[in-house]
Amino acid sequence: MMTNLSYREKSLYASLAAELIVYGPYFFLHQQNSVNKVAGMIIGIIVLQIILQSVIAAFTRNRVTDERDRLIELRGYRAGYLTIASLMVLGLGMLWFHAAVGHLRLDNRMVGLHFLSVFFGMLVIADITKTAAQIVAYRRAL
């Protein structure tokens, strides 16, 4: 099956796998927010992406990207932008609501770490959406 995928498609599958491997444990298993954990995650995703993309590039002879690849990439960015915009509106709405009814009772350090996780989570969801949207577009008719 891999021989029927273009270089760009293989790259996307590798990106999605890296994102799920690195971000999944953090958001589903972690117990406490931490700046060090977020920094570790960022370094981890960068290293894993470099490794996976290098392997794919080394084993792919034809690395041409054409108009269809660029069109699908634009669709991915559109999906990612809509996702992060929606999450931001939702997040701001919830923040306003909790502040208005007095539920927001976090000390200063917790507020910072909480928002770090929330905003980073939004970015991660949008990035995964962007990648997944491109993978779907490659499988379907444009």
Next chain:
Amino acid sequence: MPAIRNQIRELRALREMTQQELADRVGVTRQTVIAIEQDKYSPSLETAFKVASVLGVPIEQCFQYDPRGKR
């Protein structure tokens, strides 16, 4: 039914050309050629002209527009 249909597969077979060969000469990926032949992707005007030129036929012989078809 797609709005734009093509006979690229038949024309390519007549010239004993592989999908990769056509892709290389047009400047697209083999997967794009596959998508075009399967009516999953309508190429740009420039690419359509290149395909017709490589296959040695007028563009109307390669691609047909059906106003009743939908995208």
